[in-house]
Amino acid sequence: MTTLNGPSYSGPQLGALVNTKSEIETGQVATPAGMKPIVVQPGDNLTQIAAANGVSLEQLLAANPQFSQDPASNPGTRNPDLVYPGEVVFAPGPESKATATAAANYEAALADDKTPNTSRQDAQDKAEATTSTRHEFSEAVQAEIESSAAFTGNSREAYGKAAVALGEQIAQRYEAQGKPELAKVAREAAQERSNEINNEF
Numbered sequence: 001m002t003t004l005n006g007p008s009y010s011g012p013q014l015g016a017l018v019n020t021k022s023e024i025e026t027g028q029v030a031t032p033a034g035m036k037p038i039v040v041q042p043g044d045n046l047t048q049i050a051a052a053n054g055v056s057l058e059q060l061l062a063a064n065p066q067f068s069q070d071p072a073s074n075p076g077t078r079n080p081d082l083v084y085p086g087e088v089v090f091a092p093g094p095e096s097k098a099t100a101t102a103a104a105n106y107e108a109a110l111a112d113d114k115t116p117n118t119s120r121q122d123a124q125d126k127a128e129a130t131t132s133t134r135h136e137f138s139e140a141v142q143a144e145i146e147s148s149a150a151f152t153g154n155s156r157e158a159y160g161k162a163a164v165a166l167g168e169q170i171a172q173r174y175e176a177q178g179k180p181e182l183a184k185v186a187r188e189a190a191q192e193r194s195n196e197i198n199n200e201f
Contacts, residue, residue: 004088006039011084017066017077019088029088033148033169034096035063040087046080053091059100063090065176095144099170102140103182106133110181134185141170141189160194167191 009020023029024037031037038049046067050060061067061080068077083089092100109129117123145166149159167190174182 004037004039006041007086009084009086011087014078018084019066019090021086021088024088032063032090032173033166034093034099034144035090036093037088038091040083040085040089042085044083044085046083046089049089049091055092055097059092060089062173062177063092063096093147095140095147099137099140099144102133102137103174103179106130106137106182106185107179109133137182137185138189138192141167141186142193144170145190145193156198156200160197163194163197164190167193 004021004025006021008022009018011018019029019037021039024031036053038053040049046060047057050057053060055063057080061069064080066077067080068074069080071077071079109126109132113126113130115126117126145163148166149162167186170190171183171186174180174186
């Protein structure tokens with residue numbers, strides 16, 4: 001059982017739009033892969049929480065899809081300016097930050113690869129950069145899966161399935177940001193890790 005420091009939630013009943021300290025502690029709500037739970041303290045806001053955890057507000061919002069800068073246009077979300085003591089938000093942990101950095105590098109290489117080539121060498125360099133950064137992103141996803149795994153099963157098959165499930169959480173994080181290529185690579189990396197687990201002696 002997880003124990004979190006901070007006040008108990010006493011804000012409005014918002015259903016799935018709010019995660020509470022007690023829901024995390026009792027396991028009703030699972031902490032997503034690569035994330036750490038942060039209990040909102042009296043006087044906190046998301047900008048402060050993001051700064052205290054070394055992430056941008058945009059990264060914090062991406063990790064918490066219940067919030068939207070424009071909730072009127074995004075049904076099923078709420079205003080990020082309204083957080084309540086005892087509510088839990090998720091902040092990217094170190095492995096998640098490494099994955100995000102690798103993802104940004106891969107996206108930059110993909111964008112650069114779409115620009116006109118100035119020479120044959122330029123085209124080759126761009127292709128190598130895309131391949132290299134894709135591999136680094138895949139490795140970062142696998143490292144995040146490994147760091148997030150809380151495996152309690154008794155077979156390699158169960159552990160492999162857990163790796164795929166964690167990879168799916170990472171993929172959904174990128175899909176929520178409108179980045180299907182990153183989601184695809186995350187799923188492939190998770191399946192590759194699952195295959196490795198199932199083939200270990």
